[in-house]
Amino acid sequence: MLELRDVHAHYGSSHILQGVSLRVGAGEVVALLGRNGVGKTTTIRAITGLISVSRGEILFKDTPIQDEPPYRRARMGMGLVPQGRGIYPNLSVREQLLLPPDRNGRWSLQEIYALFPILRERRRHAGDQLSGGEQQMLAIARALRSNPELLLLDEPSEGLAPMMVKRVGEVLQDIKRQELSILLVEQNLSLALSVADRVYIMNKGVIVHECPAAELAQDEETQHRLLGV
Amino acid sequence: MISFEALLTHLLNGLAYGLLLFLLAAGLSLIFGMMDVINLSHGSFFMIGGFIGIGLVGVLESFWLALLATVLIVALLGLVVEVALLRPLYYRSHLDQILLTFGLALILEDGAEWIWGTRIQSLRVPEALTGSVEIFGAVVPVYRLAVLAAGVLLGAALWYVLERTRLGSIIRAGVADREMTAALGFNIPVIFAGVFVFGVALAAFAGFMAAPILGVYPGLDFQVLILALIIVVIGGLGSLTGAFWVSLLIGVTQSFGQAYFPAAAAFILYLIMAAVLLLRPEGLFKRRYA
Numbered sequence: 001m002l003e004l005r006d007v008h009a010h011y012g013s014s015h016i017l018q019g020v021s022l023r024v025g026a027g028e029v030v031a032l033l034g035r036n037g038v039g040k041t042t043t044i045r046a047i048t049g050l051i052s053v054s055r056g057e058i059l060f061k062d063t064p065i066q067d068e069p070p071y072r073r074a075r076m077g078m079g080l081v082p083q084g085r086g087i088y089p090n091l092s093v094r095e096q097l098l099l100p101p102d103r104n105g106r107w108s109l110q111e112i113y114a115l116f117p118i119l120r121e122r123r124r125h126a127g128d129q130l131s132g133g134e135q136q137m138l139a140i141a142r143a144l145r146s147n148p149e150l151l152l153l154d155e156p157s158e159g160l161a162p163m164m165v166k167r168v169g170e171v172l173q174d175i176k177r178q179e180l181s182i183l184l185v186e187q188n189l190s191l192a193l194s195v196a197d198r199v200y201i202m203n204k205g206v207i208v209h210e211c212p213a214a215e216l217a218q219d220e221e222t223q224h225r226l227l228g229v
Numbered sequence: 230m231i232s233f234e235a236l237l238t239h240l241l242n243g244l245a246y247g248l249l250l251f252l253l254a255a256g257l258s259l260i261f262g263m264m265d266v267i268n269l270s271h272g273s274f275f276m277i278g279g280f281i282g283i284g285l286v287g288v289l290e291s292f293w294l295a296l297l298a299t300v301l302i303v304a305l306l307g308l309v310v311e312v313a314l315l316r317p318l319y320y321r322s323h324l325d326q327i328l329l330t331f332g333l334a335l336i337l338e339d340g341a342e343w344i345w346g347t348r349i350q351s352l353r354v355p356e357a358l359t360g361s362v363e364i365f366g367a368v369v370p371v372y373r374l375a376v377l378a379a380g381v382l383l384g385a386a387l388w389y390v391l392e393r394t395r396l397g398s399i400i401r402a403g404v405a406d407r408e409m410t411a412a413l414g415f416n417i418p419v420i421f422a423g424v425f426v427f428g429v430a431l432a433a434f435a436g437f438m439a440a441p442i443l444g445v446y447p448g449l450d451f452q453v454l455i456l457a458l459i460i461v462v463i464g465g466l467g468s469l470t471g472a473f474w475v476s477l478l479i480g481v482t483q484s485f486g487q488a489y490f491p492a493a494a495a496f497i498l499y500l501i502m503a504a505v506l507l508l509r510p511e512g513l514f515k516r517r518y519a
Contacts, residue, residue, distance in 0.1 A: 069411070088406060091405070099399065099413060
């Protein structure tokens with residue numbers, strides 16, 4: 001589904017991604033872990049095209065996309081739940097759900113409301129009138145509305161109360177059952193391990209560890225060394 | 230003693246003037262809100278709309294055809310400016326953008342002077358809209374009422390499109406968060422160009438409609454640009470509703486000011502702006518389309 005080969009990226013003069021290689025198979029849920037500032041968000045931005053890649057290759061559905069603009073990657077079937085949620089303060093919940101371009105698929109407005117009843121209740125409210133948890137649900141729902149084949153989630157549990165983190169976990173389990181490919185960046189290790197099949201750990205702009213999620217769950221030494229848990 | 234009739238006449242004239250300013254300020258505000266670009270050449274498109282309009286009315290011998298053709302021609306000019314000059318500067322500093330659009334405004338003003346001269350030119354009101362009507366005893370030119378109606382209709386249409394259509398939600402989304410909107414699958418440069426060209430077309434329309442009232446001359450561009458900037462600042466950057474009410478306020482203030490306190494008319498505007506900036510630096514209306 002998605003493959004990164006030796007991807008490099010810069011912010012100004014700082015070399016953030018120093019050769020990232022990873023892959024997400026069809027229907028697979030992969031977590032990308034690591035401490036703050038190791039390049040996880042930059043990896044997501046490179047995949048979506050919001051930052052340009054200075055070297056290396058990104059393949060999506062076997063097509064090189066590193067030179068495609070963000071909108072075309074989205075239309076190929078990439079859905080993004082960005083860090084900070086990216087909720088529009090000035091659009092109603094319903095408007096945000098109707099925004100994504102029509103890509104045929106199963107996530108109709110009705111389906112979305114069935115999975116997220118709170119969004120139906122709040123459909124007339126503007127984005128800035130929602131709680132953090134509601135905003136996160138909206139961000140996920142909005143990404144699903146474009147019927148993506150690959151869903152990219154950047155820290156969906158960030159800033160949420162424990163109850164809402166649990167809810168995000170349930171939602172991710174639900175989505176996982178739809179055979180969607182998911183790349184999940186997450187600081188909350190237990191949430192990540194509860195949904196992921198496989199994990200990559202990043203450090204200083206490169207992938208330093210790869211293993212099945214179940215294996216990392218047992219491996220406290222690696223957790224401590226690379227994640228500081 | 231100031232008569233009620235005179236007051237009403239000044240009020241309606243002020244509202245018509247305010248609505249013309251609104252059409253100009255709406256484009257300025259939309260372009261700023263969406264692209265974060267302060268377009269200092271916006272008033273030039275207003276002036277050029279007037280000049281080209283006067284020329285085309287002479288050639289086409291129809292006010293309405295000339296209006297349509299003027300808006301199309303100036304919109305095309307706007308497209309060229311957007312693609313060739315502005316697009317490379319979107320990710321540069323405000324100062325670079327200000328230098329470019331200010332330079333463009335100076336070139337367009339000199340160009341206008343070179344082509345059309347410095348004389349104030351006027352446009353004859355079309356046959357159907359000549360004469361005046363009496364409203365509660367006040368004598369009001371029909372053309373001013375037509376400008377009022379056109380301004381209200383266009384303002385309402387603009388509000389409807391922005392607030393009630395999918396195109397409007399895409400534009401509002403782009404205003405709020407460019408990157409997210411790109412990541413949702415929208416071609417931001419194309420949407421930017423569309424908004425810019427639309428804003429320029431509104432300016433040209435306003436400039437054409439204003440020609441019979443204000444006349445057209447080099448210098449008009451900066452005169453209306455400053456008013457539009459004041460409107461956008463007082464109304465709240467990026468707030469269309471704010472721009473609407475403040476445009477009316479400024480139009481009416483100008484109209485009464487020039488009639489009763491001509492020496493203080495301009496001063497009153499700056500006083501309002503200074504007061505708003507001191508008391509509510511974010512403008513009277515919160516930034517929030519529309």
